[in-house]
Amino acid sequence: MTSFAELRLENVGRRFAGVDALAGLDLTIRAGEFIALLGPSGCGKSTALNCVAGLLPLTSGSVWQDERRIDTLPPEKRGFGMVFQNYALFPHLSVRKNISFGLQMQRQPRAEVVRRTDEAIRLVKLEEHATKLPGQLSGGQQQRVAIARAIVLEPSLVLMDEPLSNLDAKLRLEMRSEVRRLHQSLGLTTVYVTHDQEEALSLADRLVVLRSGLVQQVGTPEELHTSPRSWHVADFMGYRNLLEMTATDVSGGRVTMEGGGMRLVGTASGDGVLPGKVVVAFRPDDVRIVDPTVAGNVIAARVELVEYQGKELAVESRTAADQVLHVTTPQRVARGDDVTLTIDAERVLVFPGDESTEELAKPVLDRVAS
Amino acid sequence: MSGTTAATGRLALRHRLAEHGIDRQLWLLLPAMVFIVGLFLYPFLYGLGLSFQPSEGGALASYEAFFSDPYQRGTIWITLRLALPAALFNVLAAVPIAYRMRGRFRGKRLLTILLVVPITLGTVLTAQGLLNYLGPTGWFNKVLTGLGLLSDPVRLTNNYWGVLFSLIITGFPFAFLLILSYLSGIDPTLERAAATLGADWRQRFRRVTLPLLAPGLATTFCLTFVLAFSVFPSAVLVGDPAGETRVISLAAYQAAYESFDYSLASAIAMVMGAVELGVIALVLLWRSSLYKGATGGKG
Numbered sequence: 001m002t003s004f005a006e007l008r009l010e011n012v013g014r015r016f017a018g019v020d021a022l023a024g025l026d027l028t029i030r031a032g033e034f035i036a037l038l039g040p041s042g043c044g045k046s047t048a049l050n051c052v053a054g055l056l057p058l059t060s061g062s063v064w065q066d067e068r069r070i071d072t073l074p075p076e077k078r079g080f081g082m083v084f085q086n087y088a089l090f091p092h093l094s095v096r097k098n099i100s101f102g103l104q105m106q107r108q109p110r111a112e113v114v115r116r117t118d119e120a121i122r123l124v125k126l127e128e129h130a131t132k133l134p135g136q137l138s139g140g141q142q143q144r145v146a147i148a149r150a151i152v153l154e155p156s157l158v159l160m161d162e163p164l165s166n167l168d169a170k171l172r173l174e175m176r177s178e179v180r181r182l183h184q185s186l187g188l189t190t191v192y193v194t195h196d197q198e199e200a201l202s203l204a205d206r207l208v209v210l211r212s213g214l215v216q217q218v219g220t221p222e223e224l225h226t227s228p229r230s231w232h233v234a235d236f237m238g239y240r241n242l243l244e245m246t247a248t249d250v251s252g253g254r255v256t257m258e259g260g261g262m263r264l265v266g267t268a269s270g271d272g273v274l275p276g277k278v279v280v281a282f283r284p285d286d287v288r289i290v291d292p293t294v295a296g297n298v299i300a301a302r303v304e305l306v307e308y309q310g311k312e313l314a315v316e317s318r319t320a321a322d323q324v325l326h327v328t329t330p331q332r333v334a335r336g337d338d339v340t341l342t343i344d345a346e347r348v349l350v351f352p353g354d355e356s357t358e359e360l361a362k363p364v365l366d367r368v369a370s
Numbered sequence: 371m372s373g374t375t376a377a378t379g380r381l382a383l384r385h386r387l388a389e390h391g392i393d394r395q396l397w398l399l400l401p402a403m404v405f406i407v408g409l410f411l412y413p414f415l416y417g418l419g420l421s422f423q424p425s426e427g428g429a430l431a432s433y434e435a436f437f438s439d440p441y442q443r444g445t446i447w448i449t450l451r452l453a454l455p456a457a458l459f460n461v462l463a464a465v466p467i468a469y470r471m472r473g474r475f476r477g478k479r480l481l482t483i484l485l486v487v488p489i490t491l492g493t494v495l496t497a498q499g500l501l502n503y504l505g506p507t508g509w510f511n512k513v514l515t516g517l518g519l520l521s522d523p524v525r526l527t528n529n530y531w532g533v534l535f536s537l538i539i540t541g542f543p544f545a546f547l548l549i550l551s552y553l554s555g556i557d558p559t560l561e562r563a564a565a566t567l568g569a570d571w572r573q574r575f576r577r578v579t580l581p582l583l584a585p586g587l588a589t590t591f592c593l594t595f596v597l598a599f600s601v602f603p604s605a606v607l608v609g610d611p612a613g614e615t616r617v618i619s620l621a622a623y624q625a626a627y628e629s630f631d632y633s634l635a636s637a638i639a640m641v642m643g644a645v646e647l648g649v650i651a652l653v654l655l656w657r658s659s660l661y662k663g664a665t666g667g668k669g
Contacts, residue, residue, distance in 0.1 A: 055562050075565040088563035092581045092661030102567035
C-alpha cells in the first residue's frame with residue numbers, strides 16, 4: 001500500500017439536512033501516529049472518521065495525502081483499513097476468508113494471500129478458529145477478526161470506530177492492550193474514535209476532543225488531562241466537579257471566587273478569565289478530606305452517597321448551599337458524616353463563563369447527551 | 371402420601387413439557403389448526419382419494435389417461451414454459467430495482483406504490499390493458515407500423531407472449547416486495563466494510579450482498595413460480611387456450627366441468643402439485659448449500 005508522510009484534513013465539514021455534523025476540522029496526522037477522536041455521542045467523531053474513510057462525501061474542505069487530494073476518491077481506492085463498531089464481519093465467510101477478502105480484492109497471487117492471511121491469523125491468535133464462521137465466535141474473537149481483516153492489507157492508515165464499545169469491561173481492557181501492542185509492533189498510523197476518555201488517554205499519542213461538530217482541543221494525553229482549554233473539555237476529561245461561581249478578584253493567574261456558599265482560590269486557565277461569571281472545575285481525586293482547622297480552600301459538606309471502589313471510595317457529598325461535590329478518598333467515611341474538604345489552588349481550574357454555562361444547572365446525563 | 375407423589379409427578383411432567391416448549395398457550399393454535407384441516411387438508415385428501423377412484427378402470431386409470439394422452443401430458447410442459455421464465459424474470463428484474471431502492475430517498479414511497487400497484491389490478495384488468503396496448507390494433511403496434519418500423523403488426527396477445535407478459539406484470543410486485551425486505555435485512559455496514567477492503571460495487575454485490583441474498587432469492591423464486599404455475603384467467607383472456615397456452619389448470623377445469631370426470635380432474639390437480647413440489651425441492655436443494663444464518667441487519 002502507498003504510505004504517506006502526513007495526512008492533512010483541511011477545513012473538513014459535513015452537513016446533514018442543513019445541520020453541521022462536523023465543521024472546520026483541521027488536523028495533520030503524521031505517519032505512525034495514533035490519534036484518538038474523542039467526544040460524547042453526536043459530537044461528529046464518527047462522521048469525521050467516515051469522511052476520512054470515504055464512506056461519507058464531504059460537504060466542505062479537503063483531505064490530502066501528502067500532495068495528493070484524496071477526498072474525491074471512493075473508499076475502495078483509498079487503501080485505508082477500517083474496523084467497525086459492530087465489526088461488520090461477512091457472516092457467510094469463514095474467519096480465514098474474511099481476513100483474506102481484501103487481499104483477494106487486490107488480486108494478490110494465491111501463495112501471497114495464504115502467507116499473509118496465516119500471518120494475520122497468527123498475529124491475533126485465532127489459529128484454532130480459522131475455519132469457523134463469525135457467528136460461532138465470541139465478541140472478543142470477532143473483534144480480533146475485524147482487526148486482522150483491516151491490517152492484513154498493511155494499510156497506510158487504520159480507522160477504528162469505537163471498536164471496543166461492544167465488549168464487556170474485562171475484555172475491553174485486554175483488547176485495549178492488544179490494540180496498543182499491534183500499533184507499536186506494526187507502526188500503523190491509526191485514527192481511533194471513542195467516547196471513553198480513559199481509552200483515548202491510554203491509547204493515543206494525540207487526542208482531538210470534539211463537541212457539537214467542532215474541535216475543542218487537540219493535544220497529547222498529558223496536555224488534555226492537566227490543562228483542558230475549556231470547561232467542556234474538562235467535563236470530558238474527568239473533572240466531575242463543575243461549578244458556576246463569581247470571580248471577585250483576578251491577579252496574575254490567581255482567581256478568588258465566591259458562590260454556592262463557598263469561597264475558593266483557583267488558577268486561571270488562559271487569559272480570558274475576568275471578574276464576573278466563571279466556571280470552576282476540579283477532579284474528585286484532587287479533593288481531600290481534612291481536619292476542620294486547615295487553611296486554604298475549605299468546604300464543609302455532608303456525605304450522601306458512598307461507592308466502594310477497592311482502594312478508594314467514590315463519595316458524593318453536598319454542601320449546606322445544596323452544591324454536590326464528588327470526592328475520591330482512601331478514608332473510610334459513611335453516609336451522613338460531616339466532612340471538611342480541601343483542594344489546592346493549583347488544582348482548581350477556572351474557565352471564563354459563557355452562554356453555555358447554564359447547561360451546568362442541568363443534570364449531568366442531559367449534558368453528556370447534548 | 372400417594373396424593374403428594376401424584377402431585378409432584380404432575381409437576382415434573384409439566385416441567386418436562388415446558389423444557390420442550392409445550393405449555394397451555396399452545397391451545398391458541400387450535401382455531402388455526404381447524405381451518406387448516408377443514409379448508410386445506412380435508413379437500414386435499416378428498417381429491418387425492420378421488421383421483422384413485424376413476425369411473426372405469428383400475429385405481430391408476432385417471433393418471434394413465436392423463437399421461438398417455440399427449441394433448442393432456444403436454445400441458446405440464448406448456449405451463450412450465452410459462453411459469454419458469456416468468457418467475458425467473460421477476461426475481462432477476464426485482465433484484466437490481468430493490469438494490470437501488472434499499473436506502474432512504476425522496477419519492478421512495480411513490481415509486482414503491484407504482485411498482486406494487488399491479489397487485490391491486492387483478493388479472494382481468496391486466497388482461498384488458500394488455501389487449502389494448504399490445505393487441506393487433508393496440509398502441510404498440512399502431513406506433514410501430516405508423517413509424518414504418520413494421521409492415522405487419524406483431525402478434526403479442528392471444529398467444530404465449532400475452533400470457534407471459536401478464537404473469538410478469540402480476541408477479542413482479544410480489545417478487546419486488548419480498549426481495550426488498552430481504553435486502554433491507556442485510557446490514558449495510560457489510561458493504562461499507564467491503565468497500566474499505568478495496569471491493570468495487572460489482573465485487574461488493576457479487577461477494578457480499580448476493581451470497582447473503584441468495585436464500586431469499588430462492589424463496590422468492592418458489593413463491594412467484596407457484597403463483598405463475600397455477601395461471602388460469604390470463605391463459606384464457608390473453609392466451610391461446612386451445613393451443614400453445616392450454617395450461618394444466620385449464621386441463622383440470624375442462625376435465626371437471628366440461629367432461630365431468632372428477633377423478634381425472636383430481637388426478638391432474640395432483641400432478642400439478644407434484645410438479646410444483648418437484649421444482650421447489652430442486653430450488654431448496656440448491657438453497658441448502660448456501661449460507662442461511664444471520665445477515666446482521668434488522669431482519
